Amino acid sequence: ELFVIVAKESGYLEKLNQLSEQKKLDSFSYLQQFYQRLKSFEQRSEHPVLHAFLLEYTHERDAGEEGSLSVDLESGPDVVRIMTIHASKGLEFKHVFVVNLIDQRFPTNAKNDAIPFPEGLGLEEASEKEAHLEEERRLFYVAMTRAKKGLYLTSAEDYGGARKRKISRFLLELGFDPPQSHPQEFELFDEDLGPLEASSETTVKFAIPKQFSFTQLAAFRSCPLQYKFAHILKVPVMGKWTFSYGKTMHNTLQEFFSVWLARSETSDAVPVTLKELEEIYAHCWQDDWFVNDRQREEYRSQGLASLKNFYKKTKKNPPKPHSIEQPFTIKLGDVVLKGRIDRMDHFEGGVEIIDYKTGKPKTAKTISKEDKEQLLLYQLAVRDVLGLNPTRLTYHYLEDNSQVSFLGTGEQLLALQDSIIERVQDIRASKFDPTPGFHCSFCDFADICEFRQS
Ligand code: SF4
Numbered sequence: 001e002l003f004v005i006v007a008k009e010s011g012y013l014e015k016l017n018q019l020s021e022q023k024k025l026d027s028f029s030y031l032q033q034f035y036q037r038l039k040s041f042e043q044r045s046e047h048p049v050l051h052a053f054l055l056e057y058t059h060e061r062d063a064g065e066e067g068s069l070s071v072d073l074e075s076g077p078d079v080v081r082i083m084t085i086h087a088s089k090g091l092e093f094k095h096v097f098v099v100n101l102i103d104q105r106f107p108t109n110a111k112n113d114a115i116p117f118p119e120g121l122g123l124e125e126a127s128e129k130e131a132h133l134e135e136e137r138r139l140f141y142v143a144m145t146r147a148k149k150g151l152y153l154t155s156a157e158d159y160g161g162a163r164k165r166k167i168s169r170f171l172l173e174l175g176f177d178p179p180q181s182h183p184q185e186f187e188l189f190d191e192d193l194g195p196l197e198a199s200s201e202t203t204v205k206f207a208i209p210k211q212f213s214f215t216q217l218a219a220f221r222s223c224p225l226q227y228k229f230a231h232i233l234k235v236p237v238m239g240k241w242t243f244s245y246g247k248t249m250h251n252t253l254q255e256f257f258s259v260w261l262a263r264s265e266t267s268d269a270v271p272v273t274l275k276e277l278e279e280i281y282a283h284c285w286q287d288d289w290f291v292n293d294r295q296r297e298e299y300r301s302q303g304l305a306s307l308k309n310f311y312k313k314t315k316k317n318p319p320k321p322h323s324i325e326q327p328f329t330i331k332l333g334d335v336v337l338k339g340r341i342d343r344m345d346h347f348e349g350g351v352e353i354i355d356y357k358t359g360k361p362k363t364a365k366t367i368s369k370e371d372k373e374q375l376l377l378y379q380l381a382v383r384d385v386l387g388l389n390p391t392r393l394t395y396h397y398l399e400d401n402s403q404v405s406f407l408g409t410g411e412q413l414l415a416l417q418d419s420i421i422e423r424v425q426d427i428r429a430s431k432f433d434p435t436p437g438f439h440c441s442f443c444d445f446a447d448i449c450e451f452r453q454s
């Protein structure tokens with residue numbers, strides 16, 4: 001919390017946001033890694049205070065830890081990695097340089113065994129040399145096949161010393177013409193490799209997620225720039241009490257229905273007592289991020305009252321739970337989406353898909369087309385991935401235990417698919433233009449966003 005406050009209030013986040021695209025991407029990535037480091041300290045430390053963190057940090061540095069920053073080779077920044085061919089096995093790089101391609105360096109001379117085999121047991125000298133050469137040739141093949149776009153093989157006559165160096169036999173085998181003493185290019189790939197790309201604003205490549213969630217796509221729909229801040233640059237943000245409260249309520253109901261399903265799948269009565277529900281709520285409660293003690297206690301009471309009311313209604317009209325927290329992965333075109341369904345009940349020969357909401361309740365009149373998208377996506381997944389028959393979609397508002405139910409038409413489901421694919425295409429094309437509006441007042445990045453609407 002302190003870290004985010006300092007980064008925000010000092011204007012540091014805003015400053016980073018004014019950098020060039022590539023620098024911004026790198027800087028936010030490093031900041032995010034430091035933030036994760038702090039968070040992991042906070043979780044495992046018995047005394048998660050600044051002084052203890054600085055002490056641990058100092059000890060690590062004194063012990064020689066220089067701190068490594070992970071770099072995504074696909075998204076940049078551009079880096080040169082120097083490694084042995086053995087270490088490169090299984091990896092791929094945009095451009096690969098294999099250097100020192102001269103005789104006795106690559107391939108190297110075969111070394112004699114440190115402890116020679118007794119005569120008659122080891123390989124003959126000639127076949128030993130041949131085996132070594134084959135091993136070196138395999139290594140050369142490994143090195144060449146690490147390149148995705150460009151492969152550069154270098155050799156020279158002069159590496160210092162009086163002796164002129166002879167070119168590697170591997171280059172000769174590839175058809176390189178040794179009499180030429182100036183650099184020579186020959187093609188190993190069909191396509192023209194072209195020059196190495198210079199780093200510029202136009203070549204900034206963002207690491208686009210391979211999978212998406214509904215929440216991410218909803219953020220993109222609301223404001224593409226907001227999506228970029230949250231999911232591409234991963235600008236650190238403060239936690240929210242609304243998340244703590246929402247998580248508490250979701251976890252409580254998840255556990256309540258887990259017990260229900262474990263005890264009875266067929267009974268018409270509620271197989272869990274109110275007291276048990278209250279106990280589950282007590283141990284699921286999350287204290288974090290409330291503004292003050294008063295607010296926290298207010299919400300604790302409100303949550304309990306909502307759950308009591310929920311229990312009363314459930315007892316009066318017990319549902320037939322089918323499953324809880326059902327995960328799914330669905331592919332729409334080439335877009336992979338992952339999600340989790342709060343609850344499904346048996347309903348009219350199929351399943352009712354239920355999603356809990358802790359926000360302000362909506363009605364059939366006030367619910368918007370965008371609000372419905374989440375359950376429509378679940379309808380698609382339940383039908384196409386889980387092979388079940390969705391017969392009703394329901395948002396359950398826990399504040400007053402009201403519900404809004406509907407079912408998507410074929411036309412609505414098709415429109416949703418198209419809209420999701422289109423959004424992901426825009427994300428992949430890095431179209432992160434801001435769409436300021438009323439939602440800026442709830443945006444986590446309003447402080448650093450020059451386009452915010454007040
Ligand atoms: S402040 Fe407004 S315009 Fe800026 S990122 Fe947030 S929602 Fe988008």
